[in-house]
Amino acid sequence: MRQQKNVYSVGQVNNYIKNMFTQDFLLKRIYVRGEVSNCKYHPSGHIYFSLKDETGTMPCVMFLSFRKGLTFQLENGQSVTVLGSISVYERDGRYQLYASEIIREGAGLLYERFEQLKEELSEMGMFDPAYKKPIPAFVKRLGIVTASTGAAIRDIMNISRRRNPFIQLVLYPALVQGEGAVDSIVKGIEVLDKYGVDVIIVGRGGGSMEDLWAFNEEKVARAIFACETPVISAVGHETDTTISDFVADLRAPTPSAAAELAVADLGSILQSLRDFDDRLNRLMEDKVREKREKLETFSWKLERLSPGQQLLEKRQRLADLDELFRKLMEGKIRENRQALAFYIERLNGASPLKKLNQGYAYVAGEDGKRLTGAKEAKVGEKLTLYFADGRLSARVEEKE
Secondary structure, eight states, X not given: OOOOOOOOOHHHHHHHHHHHHHXXXXXXXXXXXXXXXXXXXXXXXXXXXXXXXXXXXXXXXXXXXXXXXXXXXXXXXXXXEEEEEEEEETTTTEEEEXXXXXXXXXXXHHHHHHHHHHHHHHHHTTTOGGGOOOOOSSOSEXXXXXXXXXXXXXXXXXXXXXXXXXXXXXXXXXXXXXTTHHHHXXXXXXXXXXXXXXXXXXXXXXXXXXXXXXXXXXHHHHHHHHOSSOEEEEESSTTOOOHHHHHSSEEOSSHHHHHHHHSOOHHHHHHHHHHHHHHHHHHHHHHHHHHHHHHHHHHHHHHHHOOHHHHHHHHHXXXXXXXXXXXXXXXXXXXXXXXXXXXXXXXXXXXXXXXXXXXXXXXXXXXXXXXXXXGGOOTTOEXXXXXXXEEEEEEOOOXX
């Protein structure tokens, strides 16, 4: 009799193969380079395309949820690098690449440079939270390093002045892409740091990786790290990440968000103060009411206990002590006055002015020191004689 063989359905086989793909660590996160073909934008928002090279073709799909990270229009013929995972679509029984990020050719090399520099600066400790400076709660002077034209500066100005009409905005109009952008951004950071602003926003609006590359340069990263003023990095859109974001004291997803993070909302603060004032008034009213009720209770108890006699006795005792204290004070004052008169008389007797008034003089040599006898004077020496009503200058003609 023939032995019964195991028979599997198509779905079981496809599911088994899918599990094999799922368990393969390499296929969960893989970069694949190729040329775009059969590119179709579905009405649902998904993008269906293929990657091909001289050896073959691979079907790919990017779902709508991942499209926010796509900064360019995907078209046939483009050379790209796709990051994603490979799995089996069970219905058709075929594998495909599920894309989460697509990088244009050339941007792939930039991405490698980005990762390399990021790793180097991280090892140096430039991303360490210990070096992050706090953003002041109330900024009076806000520095901005960005292009003088464009949506970024307009958004920052509009939001800052809406939140705080009294804030001072200091713009350093920098180049944010192309040749000279790196040196321009570095110069802007250094100038505003010396100028004395409270916070510096460094950034620009969105763009491709190439457009944002100036903010991935080591020179800009070191300028941000060395800046003594707190720096907020606001480069591109929320999905864009640059080296500046890691080095800065705070990363904002957009220039608009940077303005909201840097500038306190005076309207909200004033409303909070009004709320606190109302709450304080209510608490004070409740406290006064509570104390008044206690006072009325104590007053009622005081009347019930009739302490009038005790108050009279205490009042008499206080009057006696007051009289005794007054007499002691008068005696002490009299005693001190007598002692003072005695000391005044002694001081008058020892006063040099009194001696001078009696016809005596104070004699000083050329060095200003007092002479106590003729032997201390020298012939020809100039002397100064001090009397009660003035002084005389004399010269020693003869000495005996």
